[in-house]
Structures are given as structure tokens and as C-alpha cells.
Amino acid sequence: MNVAAALLAQAREIGMASLAVVGTSKNAGKSVVIAALADALGRESTPFGLASLGRDGESVDALEGTPKPRFWLRPGATFATAAVLVPRSPAAEIVAVTSERCALGTIVIARSRAPGCVEIAGPPSAAALRRVVTALRAQCGFVLIDGAVDRIAALRGGEDAIVVAVGAATASTAARAADECAALVAKLRVPPHDATHEAVAIDGALTAGEAAALVRAGERRQIIVTDPTQIAFGGRVFLELARQLDLRCRESLHPIACSVAPLWAERAFEPRSFARDVAQRTRLPVYDMYANLKTDAA
Amino acid sequence: MNALWDAATSGAIGADWLQAELAPAGDFGRRARLKERLLRRGDEARARGDIARVAAVARDVEGGRLRALRAALATAPDPGALIARAASGGVLDDVDFFELSRFLESVGEAVLLTGDGAFADVRPPLADGGLRAHLEQGRTVSRTFYLADAFAPELTIARERSQAAQTAFDLARSHLAERAARYAGVESLRDGEFVLMRDRLTGPVPREIRIVRESPTYLLCELALDEEALQAQAERDAAAACVADAEEAVRARLSARVAAGASALEHACETLGALDLFVARALFAQRHACIVPEIVQRAEIAFEEARYLPLATALAERGRAYLPLTLELNGVGVVTGPNMGGKTAALRTLGFVAACLALGVPVPARAARVPLLDEVAWLGIGAPGASDGLLSTFASEIVDAAAFLQRRPSRALVLADEFARTTSPREGRALLVALLATLRSRGCLALASTHFERVAEAADASHYATGIVAAFADDEATLGLDAALQRIAQAMDYGLRIVTADAPPRADALALAGALGLDGTVLERAREEL
Numbered sequence: 171m172n173v174a175a176a177l178l179a180q181a182r183e184i185g186m187a188s189l190a191v192v193g194t195s196k197n198a199g200k201s202v203v204i205a206a207l208a209d210a211l212g213r214e215s216t217p218f219g220l221a222s223l224g225r226d227g228e229s230v231d232a233l234e235g236t237p238k239p240r241f242w243l244r245p246g247a248t249f250a251t252a253a254v255l256v257p258r259s260p261a262a263e264i265v266a267v268t269s270e271r272c273a274l275g276t277i278v279i280a281r282s283r284a285p286g287c288v289e290i291a292g293p294p295s296a297a298a299l300r301r302v303v304t305a306l307r308a309q310c311g312f313v314l315i316d317g318a319v320d321r322i323a324a325l326r327g328g329e330d331a332i333v334v335a336v337g338a339a340t341a342s343t344a345a346r347a348a349d350e351c352a353a354l355v356a357k358l359r360v361p362p363h364d365a366t367h368e369a370v371a372i373d374g375a376l377t378a379g380e381a382a383a384l385v386r387a388g389e390r391r392q393i394i395v396t397d398p399t400q401i402a403f404g405g406r407v408f409l410e411l412a413r414q415l416d417l418r419c420r421e422s423l424h425p426i427a428c429s430v431a432p433l434w435a436e437r438a439f440e441p442r443s444f445a446r447d448v449a450q451r452t453r454l455p456v457y458d459m460y461a462n463l464k465t466d467a468a
Numbered sequence: 469m470n471a472l473w474d475a476a477t478s479g480a481i482g483a484d485w486l487q488a489e490l491a492p493a494g495d496f497g498r499r500a501r502l503k504e505r506l507l508r509r510g511d512e513a514r515a516r517g518d519i520a521r522v523a524a525v526a527r528d529v530e531g532g533r534l535r536a537l538r539a540a541l542a543t544a545p546d547p548g549a550l551i552a553r554a555a556s557g558g559v560l561d562d563v564d565f566f567e568l569s570r571f572l573e574s575v576g577e578a579v580l581l582t583g584d585g586a587f588a589d590v591r592p593p594l595a596d597g598g599l600r601a602h603l604e605q606g607r608t609v610s611r612t613f614y615l616a617d618a619f620a621p622e623l624t625i626a627r628e629r630s631q632a633a634q635t636a637f638d639l640a641r642s643h644l645a646e647r648a649a650r651y652a653g654v655e656s657l658r659d660g661e662f663v664l665m666r667d668r669l670t671g672p673v674p675r676e677i678r679i680v681r682e683s684p685t686y687l688l689c690e691l692a693l694d695e696e697a698l699q700a701q702a703e704r705d706a707a708a709a710c711v712a713d714a715e716e717a718v719r720a721r722l723s724a725r726v727a728a729g730a731s732a733l734e735h736a737c738e739t740l741g742a743l744d745l746f747v748a749r750a751l752f753a754q755r756h757a758c759i760v761p762e763i764v765q766r767a768e769i770a771f772e773e774a775r776y777l778p779l780a781t782a783l784a785e786r787g788r789a790y791l792p793l794t795l796e797l798n799g800v801g802v803v804t805g806p807n808m809g810g811k812t813a814a815l816r817t818l819g820f821v822a823a824c825l826a827l828g829v830p831v832p833a834r835a836a837r838v839p840l841l842d843e844v845a846w847l848g849i850g851a852p853g854a855s856d857g858l859l860s861t862f863a864s865e866i867v868d869a870a871a872f873l874q875r876r877p878s879r880a881l882v883l884a885d886e887f888a889r890t891t892s893p894r895e896g897r898a899l900l901v902a903l904l905a906t907l908r909s910r911g912c913l914a915l916a917s918t919h920f921e922r923v924a925e926a927a928d929a930s931h932y933a934t935g936i937v938a939a940f941a942d943d944e945a946t947l948g949l950d951a952a953l954q955r956i957a958q959a960m961d962y963g964l965r966i967v968t969a970d971a972p973p974r975a976d977a978l979a980l981a982g983a984l985g986l987d988g989t990v991l992e993r994a995r996e997e998l
């Protein structure tokens with residue numbers, strides 16, 4: 171079994187044509203998952219697109235100077251990146267110059283014509299990312315989105331299957347990392363509101379202070395946000411407040427799985443038990459691309 | 469002043485609206501517009517030529533073709549930066565070639581759409597030194613760009629060798645990877661490092677797998693390439709480097725061609741900018757059925773059925789009628805009439821016609837005779853100083869008038885909307901009479917709206933009256949504002965009539981106030997006062 175292919179199959183089963191990977195922290199293994207999925211799509215000769223929020227795919231992390239995976243693409247893969255990052259060799263086919271910009275300049279859509287590595291850079295805003303994804307969808311049937319730390323707002327307005335990445339870099343212990351992951355998954359899974367019950371609609375973002383005030387006021391009605399990305403707090407604070415409030419959303423998101431990166435330069439977790447912990451806490455299937463392991467939801 | 473009018477005048481005479489209507493579609497046009505200057509006295513020959521060409525295209529070329537041209541100009545990418553890079557010896561990248569191809573396609577499209585004589589002076593140059601045809605080798609059916617083999621035979625050779633070397637390496641590596649995957653009990657192994665769980669191992673780790681790190685439950689490993697695979701890898705990397713060199717050589721040659729044609733390309737950019745502005749004018753003239761005015765040297769403006777388009781358009785959007793204006797102004801004139809009778813609209817129409825000429829566009833009228841001006845100044849209500857809040861209305865009007873008189877433009881149009889209305893009527897009238905007399909003596913064109921009596925006679929100015937109000941019934945105050953405004957509009961005659969005897973202007977302010985809902989007892993008291 172190839173676990174990347176299995177993850178793709180899981181997304182397709184629920185009819186998703188794009189898959190976004192979001193991380194619980196930096197170095198949580200998002201790019202590893204994207205690289206594995208790109209490889210799996212390439213092996214089955216499925217034309218796909220690759221987009222990123224922020225910069226990704228560099229051989230060395232731009233912030234920390236640590237090694238990062240570059241994306242090795244087979245011919246036919248379409249990707250969105252800054253014009254200056256389009257590889258000079260092997261030459262790529264230039265499909266379109268978009269009106270979106272990132273810190274490195276204009277974002278273009280290109281297609282690989284020969285096997286090679288690419289660096290990906292994406293726009294900084296959710297709306298711009300959605301436009302880039304739409305442009306990629308015009309070129310290919312399936313789109314992979316490499317998210318960024320704490321930028322789940324990029325998921326807003328999208329119909330993406332979501333994979334939450336957690337790794338040894340997330341927290342000092344496997345249990346804490348699994349907690350972080352469970353909190354993010356719980357937030358992304360805020361259920362749709364029930365129109366037959368009373369509700370309080372929140373205009374814009376719901377902050378921790380506002381949520382705490384609602385708890386103090388003994389609010390029992392549904393608290394409705396537009397979508398889970400409008401909940402502006404996470405981690406344990408989210409779990410605690412969500413336990414005491416009936417948080418709901420108008421547009422739900424679709425977290426389908428977690429990925430684990432148990433090995434990191436500064437610390438390592440035992441792969442199998444870490445995956446089990448995450449599966450138990452999130453009740454989602456967990457994929458380990460390093461060990462080629464899939465752990466089903468408990 | 470460098471400009472023909474200040475910001476407040478621009479708003480008052482509809483020049484802002486006109487500029488927005490004439491906005492270019494693309495970056496070239498926007499850049500060209502920054503360099504453009506308004507036509508003024510002395511530019512008569514150029515103005516005649518420009519306006520005649522715009523009018524000819526508006527008359528002879530279908531709107532659909534003009535809009536297609538505008539759409540092509542809107543999406544044409546700007547190659548300015550890449551041309552400069554190539555001209556300074558830089559090697560362009562593939563995104564540059566893609567953009568340059570699109571630019572040349574836009575030029576080609578513009579050339580096709582401007583194929584007749586009407587566009588002779590603004591048609592983009594067709595000659596690009598064969599660059600477009602050359603770049604076409606990289607264009608695919610779906611109009612993408614790729615540094616294709618067709619650019620150079622050595623590219624084909626290098627790529628074939630690289631592909632063969634990659635295949636050889638993949639094969640050599642796959643033998644090792646398959647054996648390692650079989651040992652690991654998986655379908656395939658990921659590139660780079662991978663983890664093997666100890667409890668899955670079926671025997672000693674084979675030589676195809678190199679252990680990077682050990683732990684009690686797992687091994688962190690990577691594929692260990694053998695001699696054959698390492699050799700294949702080295703050959704693959706060398707072949708890839710050859711491809712990189714060949715690709716860079718093609719880019720350098722293409723960049724040199726771009727550099728050689730830099731001045732022609734820059735000229736094409738400028739022509740596209742001029743064409744963009746020209747098309748905007750032609751579409752404007754077509755949309756508003758404009759005519760070529762007679763451009764005169766003497767101080768007179770005359771037009772038949774001219775339309776002040778900002779107002780005409782706004783009224784049309786509300787389904788209301790607009791009455792075009794006919795006027796002949798020699799030197800200085802005064803327009804009187806009731807409130808809401810169209811005095812200010814008359815002033816604006818005059819300014820708007822002058823603005824059309826200054827911007828080189830045909831005029832929205834049935835006929836027009838207009839001179840080019842050195843300045844258009846709006847005084848009175850809505851004048852520049854009126855809004856800064858530091859001066860009283862009267863003071864700011866006087867400051868504006870003083871500044872204008874100091875500038876002494878050789879040919880100006882002054883539009884004075886109820887100038888000096890906020891001081892004592894006797895002195896206000898005296899100031900207006902004096903201002904008009906001064907403007908007349910300086911050879912200015914001027915039209916002043918006023919409620920003061922016998923100004924035209926005293927200033928030796930032409931007198932026009934507008935907006936004769938029909939009688940209003942007593943119940944009209946109960947109609948509501950919208951209906952009252954409609955009724956007032958129906959009762960007005962917005963046409964300008966020449967008044968031969970300088971009779972007191974008919975104001976009908978009380979009747980209008982009644983129609984607009986002023987309390988009856990107040991009106992009664994006002995009538996007693998009269």
C-alpha cells in the first residue's frame with residue numbers, strides 16, 4: 171500500500187477536487203505530505219495543480235535555515251509560483267501570468283515539461299489563493315494546496331479536503347502535539363448551525379474574549395460564525411470554550427485526515443504510538459509518509 | 469497655471485466626468501495620458517486635425533470593432549521593463565518571452581483592427597523585425613509559451629540525451645528501490661529519508677538501504693545507491709547541465725533579438741498608448757453623437773443644441789428629459805431667471821463644450837463654434853476657495869476673482885455663478901458689474917448667472933433669460949418632493965432667450981418655495997412683504 175495514494179483515494183471518495191494541508195506548527199510535515207501526494211498523482215498520470223500560501227518548496231527553510239523538501243514534479247504537473255522562481259532548467263511551459271502578487275513578485279501558472287524540482291510561492295491572502303486555485307482548476311482536475319502555519323483563513327470559501335499536519339516540531343511531547351492537533355481538528359470541524367434552534371450570529375471573527383464573555387453570560391443558544399476560520403483562537407483555549415458553548419458555522423470545512431511527522435532534527439516521537447495518539451484524539455485516519463503507515467481512526 | 473482649469477472648475481464644468489469617460493483601457497494608454505497636455509490657444513491646427521480624425525473614425529468604424537480594439541489594448545501586457553533589461557545586455561526568462569509574445573499578439577490584433585485609412589496616424593507599426601514570428605516557435609496551441617526544441621537543434625539533442633540519462637538513472641535506482649521496498653514490505657519508498665518499523669523487518673537490512681539513525685522501534689533510512697546507480701546519476705546530472713546550457717544559450721539569442729528591436733518595440737508601446745486614447749475618444753464621440761466644431765480665433769462661443777452630458781446622462785438614468793442648449797456668446801453675457809431654471813446648467817454647458825475642445829474630442833451638439841482657451845475659471849458658487857472653511861463665502865469668492873485677474877490669461881472663459889450674492893445686494897451687484905466690465909475690457913469670454921437686477925445693461929453685456937415658470941396651483945405643496953421636482957421641471961423652459969430690454973429678471977421664488985413645501989403662512993407673509 172502507498173499511503174499517499176490511499177489519502178488521495180479518501181479525498182476522492184467524498185468528491186473533493188482539491189486537497190489542502192494545514193499545519194499545527196512550522197515543520198509539522200506539510201510539504202512532505204504534499205510531495206508524497208504529488209508523487210502519487212504523478213505515478214497515476216493524473217494532471218494536477220500545485221499551489222501554496224506563502225513561500226514553500228525551497229531547499230532550505232527561509233526562516234530557520236533548516237532543510238526543506240523541494241517539490242519534484244513529473245512532466246505535466248501545473249504549478250503556481252512567483253515569476254522569479256520559475257525554474258530556468260529544465261524549462262517550464264508558461265501558461266498564464268496572473269494579476270496576483272506575493273512578496274517575490276507576480277504569480278504565474280507554469281507546467282513542468284521535464285522532471286525536475288520546483289519552488290512554490292503563493293499569494294498572502296485567502297481570497298487571492300482562491301483565485302489562483304481557480305486558475306489552476308481550469309488547467310487540471312485536482313489541486314494540492316500547501317498551507318502555512320496559522321493561516322487556516324486560506325481555507326475560507328474553498329471546497330477542499332483538509333489534512334492537518336502535526337509533527338515532533340509541534341510540541342515537546344507526543345501527547346502535547348496530539349492535543350494541539352486535536353484542538354485544530356475540533357475547530358475545523360465546528361458543525362453547521364441548526365436553523366430550527368435559536369442562535370446568536372457573530373459578525374466577523376469571534377475572539378477568545380468575546381467567547382469567554384458569552385460563557386460568563388451563560389449563553390446556551392448556538393453561536394454562529396461564517397466558517398470555522400472566523401474563530402480567532404485555538405489550542406486549549408478553544409477546547410475549553412468550545413466545551414461550554416454551542417459553536418456552529420454557516421459554511422463547514424472538510425477535515426478528512428491527519429498526517430504525522432514523528433522525526434525532527436531536535437526531537438523524535440515513536441512513529442506508531444504517535445500516530446495512534448493523534449488518531450485517538452482526532453477520530454480521523456492518520457498518515458505517516460515517512461513510515462508509509464496508515465492508522466485508522468479509533 | 470500649467471493646467472487649463474483648477475480642480476473646482478474641473479468638477480463644475482464636468483471636465484472630471486469627461487476625463488473619466490475618456491479613460492484609456494490599458495497601461496500604455498494610462499502612461500500616454502500622463503504625457504498628454506490640454507489643447508490651448510495656438511494649437512488650433514493640431515486640434516482641427518485631431519478632432520477631425522476622431523470624428524471620422526467615430527462615423528466610419530463600427531462600435532463593435534472599436535470595443536474589440538479597446539479590449540485588446542486593455543489586456544496587452546507592458547513589456548517596458550523586459551525591453552530595458554534586454555537592451556542593457558540582460559538575459560530574459562521564459563515569463564518575459566511569454567509576456568513579449570502576448571504583447572506582440574496584441575500589436576498584431578491592433579494592426580488588424582486598424583487596417584483602414586481612418587487610423588493612419590495611430591496605427592501601430594507592423595514591423596517587429598520578425599520577432600513575433602520567431603517567438604511563435606514557443607507558442608503552443610493553447611497560447612502558452614515553452615522554450616521549445618524548434619528554437620535550436622542543440623536543444624533537441626541535449627534534451628534527448630538528458631531524457632535518456634534520466635531513464636537510465638531511474639532504471640538503475642528502481643532496481644535498488646524495488647529490492648528495498650520488497651524488504652520493507654511496501655509498494656514503493658519515498659525519495660529521501662524513510663522510516664522502517666523494526667517489527668516489520670524480515671531479516672538483516674539489505675545493502676540497498678543505508679541506516680541514518682536507529683531507535684528501539686524504528687530505523688531512519690535512505691536508499692544506498694550502488695556504483696551503477698551513482699554512475700547513472702552523475703551522467704544524468706551532466707546531461708541536465710547540458711540542457712541548462714542549451715536553454716540558456718537560446719534565451720541569450722532571443723534576448724539579443726529583443727535588444728536589437730528595442731527601439732521598435734518601445735515605439736510600438738507608445739503607439740498603442742496613443743491608439744488607446746484615440747479609441748476612447750472615438751467611442752465617446754460615437755456614444756454621444758458628437759460633431760466637429762468650428763475652431764475660431766475670436767472671442768466667441770456659439771453652439772446649437774449642446775448637451776451638458778453629466779446632467780443629460782444622470783437625467784436619462786432617471787427617465788427624465790433633458791433639453792439641449794443653444795447659445796451665442798460674444799464677449800460677456802449675463803443669464804438671469806428663477807432658481808432651478810437652468811442658469812447654472814447653462815454655465816456648465818459652456819464650460820463643458822470648452823473642455824471637450826481642450827481634450828481634443830468632438831462636441832456633443834448639433835453645431836458649435838468655439839475658440840481654444842488659455843484658462844477656464846469658475847467663480848461664485850462652488851469655486852475653489854469656497855470649500856477650505858477658513859474664509860467666508862464672500863471672502864473666498866473675492867480671493868478667487870482677485871487671483872484670476874492677477875493671472876491675466878490672454879484668452880479665458882470665466883463662468884461666474886451668482887458671484888457676490890452673499891454680501892449686500894447693492895454692493896454685490898456693483899462688484900459683479902465691475903467684474904464683468906473688466907473681463908470685457910480684457911477680451912475674456914464670460915457668462916455670469918445672477919439674481920441682481922440690471923447687471924447686463926450696466927456691464928454692457930448680452931442678456932439671456934432662462935426658466936420661465938408657469939403658475940403653480942396651491943395644492944402642489946402636498947405632492948411630495950419628487951413629484952414637486954417633476955412638476956417644476958415641467959413648468960420650466962430651460963432654453964436660453966436673448967433679452968433685449970434689461971427688464972428685472974422674473975424670479976418666482978415664492979411660487980417655487982410653495983411648490984417645494986414651504987409653510988403657507990410663511991408664504992402669505994412673504995407676499996404681503998412684497
